[in-house]
Amino acid sequence: MATLNKPSRRDFLKIAGTTAGGLFIGFNWTSCDSPKVEVLSTEAILAQAQRFNGYLSIAPTGDIVIFSPNPELGQNIKTSFPMVVAEELDADWTKVRVVQANLDTEVYDRQLTGGSGAMPHSWERLRKAGATAKFVLVASAAKLWNVPVEEITVENGIITHQASKKSGHFGEFVAEAATMTAPEEVQLKEPKDFKIIGTAVKNVDNDAIFTGKPLFGLDFYREGMLQAMVQRPPFGMKIKSVDDSAARAIAGVKDVLVFENSVAIVGSSTWPLMKAKKVLNVSYEPDGSVESTEDHNRIFQDMIANQKGEVRREDGNVNSAFKNAAKVVVAEYQCPFLSHSPMEPMNFFAHVKGDKAELIGPTQTPDRARQTAAGILGIPPENITVEITRLGGGFGRRLAADYVAEAVQISKLTNAPVKVTWDRQDDLSGGLYRPAVRYRFEAALDGDGNMIGYKLKGAGINSGNSTRQDNFPSGAVPNLKIESVEYTSPITTNAWRAPITNFLAYAEQSFLDEVALEAGKDPVQFRLELLDQAKNSPTGEIKYDVDRMIGVIKTVAEKSNWGKNPSTKQGFSVYFSHRTYVAQVADIVQEGGTPVLKKITAATDCGIVVNPTGANHQVRGGIVDGMGHAMYGNLTFKDGLPTQKNFDTYKLIRMKEVPEVDVHYVDSGFDPTGLGEPALPPTGGAIANAIFAATGRRLRSQPFIEQEEFSDLNLVIRRA
Amino acid sequence: MAKFNLKINGQKREVDVEEDTPLLWVLRDQLGLVGTKYSCGIAQCGACTVHKNGEAIFSCITPASSLTEDDITTIEGLSEEGDHPVQKAWQEVDVAQCGYCQAGQIMNAAALLNKNSAPSMDEIDDAMNRNICRCGTYHKIREAVAMAAKLK
Numbered sequence: 001m002a003t004l005n006k007p008s009r010r011d012f013l014k015i016a017g018t019t020a021g022g023l024f025i026g027f028n029w030t031s032c033d034s035p036k037v038e039v040l041s042t043e044a045i046l047a048q049a050q051r052f053n054g055y056l057s058i059a060p061t062g063d064i065v066i067f068s069p070n071p072e073l074g075q076n077i078k079t080s081f082p083m084v085v086a087e088e089l090d091a092d093w094t095k096v097r098v099v100q101a102n103l104d105t106e107v108y109d110r111q112l113t114g115g116s117g118a119m120p121h122s123w124e125r126l127r128k129a130g131a132t133a134k135f136v137l138v139a140s141a142a143k144l145w146n147v148p149v150e151e152i153t154v155e156n157g158i159i160t161h162q163a164s165k166k167s168g169h170f171g172e173f174v175a176e177a178a179t180m181t182a183p184e185e186v187q188l189k190e191p192k193d194f195k196i197i198g199t200a201v202k203n204v205d206n207d208a209i210f211t212g213k214p215l216f217g218l219d220f221y222r223e224g225m226l227q228a229m230v231q232r233p234p235f236g237m238k239i240k241s242v243d244d245s246a247a248r249a250i251a252g253v254k255d256v257l258v259f260e261n262s263v264a265i266v267g268s269s270t271w272p273l274m275k276a277k278k279v280l281n282v283s284y285e286p287d288g289s290v291e292s293t294e295d296h297n298r299i300f301q302d303m304i305a306n307q308k309g310e311v312r313r314e315d316g317n318v319n320s321a322f323k324n325a326a327k328v329v330v331a332e333y334q335c336p337f338l339s340h341s342p343m344e345p346m347n348f349f350a351h352v353k354g355d356k357a358e359l360i361g362p363t364q365t366p367d368r369a370r371q372t373a374a375g376i377l378g379i380p381p382e383n384i385t386v387e388i389t390r391l392g393g394g395f396g397r398r399l400a401a402d403y404v405a406e407a408v409q410i411s412k413l414t415n416a417p418v419k420v421t422w423d424r425q426d427d428l429s430g431g432l433y434r435p436a437v438r439y440r441f442e443a444a445l446d447g448d449g450n451m452i453g454y455k456l457k458g459a460g461i462n463s464g465n466s467t468r469q470d471n472f473p474s475g476a477v478p479n480l481k482i483e484s485v486e487y488t489s490p491i492t493t494n495a496w497r498a499p500i501t502n503f504l505a506y507a508e509q510s511f512l513d514e515v516a517l518e519a520g521k522d523p524v525q526f527r528l529e530l531l532d533q534a535k536n537s538p539t540g541e542i543k544y545d546v547d548r549m550i551g552v553i554k555t556v557a558e559k560s561n562w563g564k565n566p567s568t569k570q571g572f573s574v575y576f577s578h579r580t581y582v583a584q585v586a587d588i589v590q591e592g593g594t595p596v597l598k599k600i601t602a603a604t605d606c607g608i609v610v611n612p613t614g615a616n617h618q619v620r621g622g623i624v625d626g627m628g629h630a631m632y633g634n635l636t637f638k639d640g641l642p643t644q645k646n647f648d649t650y651k652l653i654r655m656k657e658v659p660e661v662d663v664h665y666v667d668s669g670f671d672p673t674g675l676g677e678p679a680l681p682p683t684g685g686a687i688a689n690a691i692f693a694a695t696g697r698r699l700r701s702q703p704f705i706e707q708e709e710f711s712d713l714n715l716v717i718r719r720a
Numbered sequence: 721m722a723k724f725n726l727k728i729n730g731q732k733r734e735v736d737v738e739e740d741t742p743l744l745w746v747l748r749d750q751l752g753l754v755g756t757k758y759s760c761g762i763a764q765c766g767a768c769t770v771h772k773n774g775e776a777i778f779s780c781i782t783p784a785s786s787l788t789e790d791d792i793t794t795i796e797g798l799s800e801e802g803d804h805p806v807q808k809a810w811q812e813v814d815v816a817q818c819g820y821c822q823a824g825q826i827m828n829a830a831a832l833l834n835k836n837s838a839p840s841m842d843e844i845d846d847a848m849n850r851n852i853c854r855c856g857t858y859h860k861i862r863e864a865v866a867m868a869a870k871l872k
Contacts, residue, residue, distance in 0.1 A: 205819060206816065211796065212753070212794065216757075343818070343852070390819065393855060424761055655862065
């Protein structure tokens with residue numbers, strides 16, 4: 001049986017963590033100058049390495065291991081975090097191995113993947129981790145060579161004293177460095193001196209990914225472990241009775257267990273469980289509101305028309321602005337639920353052993369996994385270890401620990417190591433969706449086409465606050481009111497890549513396009529005028545950087561040849577989310593009466609670009625994701641269950657539907673911000689606005705293609 | 721249960737499973753070849769793509785017992801050193817985000833190049849359309865397939 005071939009945290013501690021403070025002294029048994037016959041395994045490097053801090057260990061051989069604490073789900077953090085450490089260390093990148101750290105709340109904080117927050121949170125920590133290690137290595141060299149520290153230079157992992165012609169690699173100084181205490185504050189590099197940051201360092205897991213090595217949670221097997229699949233109830237229902245006779249009759253099924261409101265089928269391999277789940281007969285009865293999409297449409301109408309919202313922001317006097325308006329523009333926008341549908345379905349391994357437990361699998365929030373298990377088992381969190389595998393996508397779904405809880409429950413019930421696997425239907429029907437939301441926008445224009453009033457009411461199903469009250473255009477309009485109202489449904493929801501803004505941005509940017517055209521203004525110019533207002537006579541608090549937003553708008557207008565080619569119909573959109581600014585222009589060309597989306601141009605300001613390949617992946621990937629879901633994403637409900645049960649009916653974007661995506665960055669020089677989410681929100685709006693420019697049709701609900709209402713448009717997306 | 725032999729990556733492997741067991745689960749659960757991925761189970765996403773006599777098949781819907789006469793190649797057996805032209809191109813272009821679908825993408829691309837050593841961009845799009853990448857690495861996949869054709 002295959003197992004994940006990497007050192008566990010416990011093994012590592014056994015080897016290297018023998019002294020408090022991590023000052024394990026390695027012994028110098030090889031020199032980098034002598035020709036190396038064999039490439040050392042990461043385990044062998046760690047066996048002799050000195051740990052400088054939570055991120056960094058260096059062996060006497062000069063080999064470096066950098067621990068990357070945050071879960072890797074495709075955002076490239078496992079490559080870009082170590083790049084930052086290696087940069088300040090002035091390391092030779094070819095000597096660096098990267099190891100996914102297990103959960104360790106004593107060493108790391110914010111060990112999670114969400115909110116595009118890892119890089120802004122850790123930027124300085126990572127730099128200091130590299131710089132403080134370099135400091136003590138240089139001090140060690142100065143001491144051993146008896147030369148002044150100031151005369152020492154470091155480049156590419158080699159420490160040099162020019163005057164005495166002395167030089168050596170990092171490994172030669174780790175023993176001495178272990179006797180020193182690193183300072184709290186160190187001098188960090190000027191960005192102009194970066195040698196690794198800003199370069200296209202390749203994904204550190206490429207070899208393993210491209211040769212099929214076990215990396216993901218679903219790839220984890222252990223001798224003797226049980227496998228389990230779970231039948232969950234429709235939303236708003238509870239188990240009435242279970243007839244498991246047919247399921248138990250399937251060869252390979254060991255047991256059928258009822259726990260909480262679910263039924264687990266247990267065996268030693270996957271296929272018999274899949275067969276058994278098909279013949280498992282569970283009947284359900286209502287345990288609350290059993291809902292269908294028609295119910296939600298009715299609920300939305302009621303919330304928008306009749307229910308008083310919670311006021312999130314109020315500036316000036318909207319009532320008088322609308323009373324005095326020369327023109328009022330009103331529109332409503334609505335989106336469906338969406339599934340996250342990462343390619344790797346939910347799964348987790350748990351082994352409960354008395355008052356201890358071992359958890360292994362794909363999670364965006366390893367500490368939540370641990371706390372959840374501790375709650376179920378009634379044991380201290382310290383008794384639980386969490387090993388983080390690579391995640392086959394997350395998109396917010398793996399922020400939750402519901403599937404971890406199942407593994408823990410079933411391990412406890414069977415008193416055995418268990419891996420729980422969801423099939424694709426489970427993944428689509430098992431809940432925690434992007435909430436369905438409806439928005440009502442109202443704008444008041446004066447006689448000169450200036451927006452003097454703006455109202456937004458968000459109505460969401462399990463959405464929390466469905467607005468982002470401080471985002472643009474707040475601050476740019478003198479009279480403004482933003483409110484939200486929520487309906488509580490048994491259908492569970494969760495953060496979905498760029499929570500709320502993944503749809504709010506489309507609705508808002510499409511509505512602002514409507515307002516600009518009603519005001520007789522170019523949509524780009526209209527935004528710039530509003531930003532000019534925000535800058536020169538702001539209303540209330542402004543929580544975005546006006547100049548950075550202007551920067552991406554001007555860049556995208558230039559790069560997309562905005563308005564310069566009459567045969568190309570363009571749509572513009574700009575959005576600030578997760579600390580990053582992104583503006584986009586969509587190009588649609590009419591081909592034989594069919595509007596064809598051929599290109600998206602994007603301008604992004606995420607500050608310093610740590611890894612251009614990774615950044616392009618996130619920006620392009622976010623745009624493809626935003627495009628795909630705007631075109632196709634539609635999860636509808638019938639009696640508490642999604643109608644779409646697999647990728648034959650729940651359509652995801654494919655190769656042939658992907659147009660050119662042209663990516664640009666604004667070099668603002670700010671510290672880097674995250675990119676996992678911010679490129680997605682503007683995409684739907686840019687496309688909807690281009691469709692309007694090309695066809696005169698305003699698409700106020702998603703999805704654009706996979707919805708009967710817009711089928712006469714014959715909208716197509718494809719490569720230019 | 722049925723005992724039968726399969727030829728996987730040039731090696732004879734004896735398995736003992738129910739006859740309807742898809743090749744995917746024989747590879748993953750019985751043989752420890754976990755590079756071939758499960759995602760949809762109904763031949764919609766291509767994550768489970770392997771080669772049957774050099775051609776791409778969906779291992780999630782193909783009973784292993786129907787393949788006793790065939791040469792099966794999985795991602796683990798595509799090359800000895802991970803240096804098949806498609807794998808090299810995938811490295812060079814740095815294709816992966818989460819990476820979960822990429823073994824299937826690589827196997828599909830390699831099967832395309834077995835049949836058509838110099839595909840046009842349209843032919844690449846047509847062939848690769850059967851594999852879903854939820855992260856949206858399609859631009860990179862397209863670029864890497866074109867590069868692999870040149871490396872061959």
